[in-house]
Amino acid sequence: MIDKMIIKDLVKQAVPDICAMRRHIHENPELSGEEVETAAFMAAKLRSFGIDVQEHVAGTTAVLGTLKGGKPGPVIALRADMDALPMTEETGLPFASNVPGKMHACGHDGHMSILLGAAEVLSQMKDDIPGTVVFICQPAEEKSPVGGAKGLVASGVLDGVDAVYGLHVWPALPSGKIGVLPGPMMAASDHIRIVLNGKASHAAMPHKGVDTIVAAAQFLTAAQTIISRRVNPLYPAVLTFGKITGGTRYNVVADTVEIEGTCRTYHTEAQDAVEAHLQDTLKGIDAMYGTVSHLDYERGYAAVRNTPQQAAFVAGVAKDCFGPDVLAEIDEPAMTAEDFSGYLQKFDGGFFWLGATKPGHTVYPLHNTHFAVDEACLPVGVELMVSLALAKMTEKA
Numbered sequence: 533m534i535d536k537m538i539i540k541d542l543v544k545q546a547v548p549d550i551c552a553m554r555r556h557i558h559e560n561p562e563l564s565g566e567e568v569e570t571a572a573f574m575a576a577k578l579r580s581f582g583i584d585v586q587e588h589v590a591g592t593t594a595v596l597g598t599l600k601g602g603k604p605g606p607v608i609a610l611r612a613d614m615d616a617l618p619m620t621e622e623t624g625l626p627f628a629s630n631v632p633g634k635m636h637a638c639g640h641d642g643h644m645s646i647l648l649g650a651a652e653v654l655s656q657m658k659d660d661i662p663g664t665v666v667f668i669c670q671p672a673e674e675k676s677p678v679g680g681a682k683g684l685v686a687s688g689v690l691d692g693v694d695a696v697y698g699l700h701v702w703p704a705l706p707s708g709k710i711g712v713l714p715g716p717m718m719a720a721s722d723h724i725r726i727v728l729n730g731k732a733s734h735a736a737m738p739h740k741g742v743d744t745i746v747a748a749a750q751f752l753t754a755a756q757t758i759i760s761r762r763v764n765p766l767y768p769a770v771l772t773f774g775k776i777t778g779g780t781r782y783n784v785v786a787d788t789v790e791i792e793g794t795c796r797t798y799h800t801e802a803q804d805a806v807e808a809h810l811q812d813t814l815k816g817i818d819a820m821y822g823t824v825s826h827l828d829y830e831r832g833y834a835a836v837r838n839t840p841q842q843a844a845f846v847a848g849v850a851k852d853c854f855g856p857d858v859l860a861e862i863d864e865p866a867m868t869a870e871d872f873s874g875y876l877q878k879f880d881g882g883f884f885w886l887g888a889t890k891p892g893h894t895v896y897p898l899h900n901t902h903f904a905v906d907e908a909c910l911p912v913g914v915e916l917m918v919s920l921a922l923a924k925m926t927e928k929a
């Protein structure tokens with residue numbers, strides 16, 4: 533095992549580069565599937581560290597970097613997501629987004645700079661690495677329910693990887709703290725689209741039509757009991773409808789209503805129950821009101837789950853790097869989603885949160901126009917990602 537003080541020294545030397553790379557990425561955000569310049573920047577930086585690079589992987593903007601160590605051993609992957617969000621930045625940073633209506637409000641600029649920092653550090657100890665490190669620069673994490681991870685895994689380009697590690701900056705934790713849990717850390721995210729079809733008529737003669745607005749209102753009321761009465765209370769679930777459209781004019785009975793929403797769960801049993809009971813509820817509405825309804829329940833990202841062994845491994849490496857106080861007390865997982873689950877469904881590995889808010893400062897949540905990663909957390913992320921890769925190689929050797 534490479535001496536951890538060597539790793540610390542190399543990380544310390546790389547901090548100016550890590551921050552500079554983060555600021556460049558932050559200034560130049562690109563949305564899901566449009567990460568052309570971001571991918572080119574990641575590829576160029578990886579090549580500058582002497583790492584073999586593949587671009588346009590699986591027909592996307594994805595980039596893979598491969599660093600073969602001087603000694604034989606397992607293949608460990610480290611992943612960062614590249615996409616930004618369609619939001620107008622209000623951080624006031626001197627390196628704020630140069631692109632109106634686009635910003636890195638989810639901290640992916642931090643993830644990418646950590647990945648590049650890890651690549652820079654690992655490339656300087658190449659001869660002593662007992663295995664191979666793959667650096668995954670992934671597009672479209674924000675493009676739920678499809679995302680970018682599923683396509684990369686399905687393409688087979690990662691076949692042969694022994695373990696994969698990922699992180700998400702977490703503003704609710706103090707900068708540099710590590711949060712990791714066994715079991716679910718982030719929820720499955722499903723997209724729900726419902727169409728109710730009826731019959732238009734004059735508003736003064738509603739008996740000659742089939743009113744889909746009334747039917748939709750009854751459906752939305754009835755659906756509220758699915759979580760409280762039809763799903764096992766030991767399996768947490770959230771069902772939210774955030775969009776409804778219908779009707780053409782104030783004095784016409786609406787013949788069509790469309791409803792969209794999301795379901796968040798940690799367990800497939802709850803996921804199955806919600807989908808089945810939504811369908812049953814719609815059948816009842818159709819019988820009551822004469823509507824003809826259609827449910828499109830699209831299963832998106834699975835829940836991000838660490839096995840007890842994976843969580844213990846990440847926590848153990850973190851404590852070895854920084855001492856026991858680095859671990860934050862995490863009481864519960866999050867109902868937000870992350871498509872890193874696509875990797876953990878196939879590969880060994882682990883996922884953790886990295887605290888990203890300077891102590892004493894306002895905690896802005898992810899997807900907020902004021903959120904920005906505290907750069908003090910970046911070297912912590914680099915050191916832990918490097919150490920996880922090396923420790924896993926040693927464990928599997």
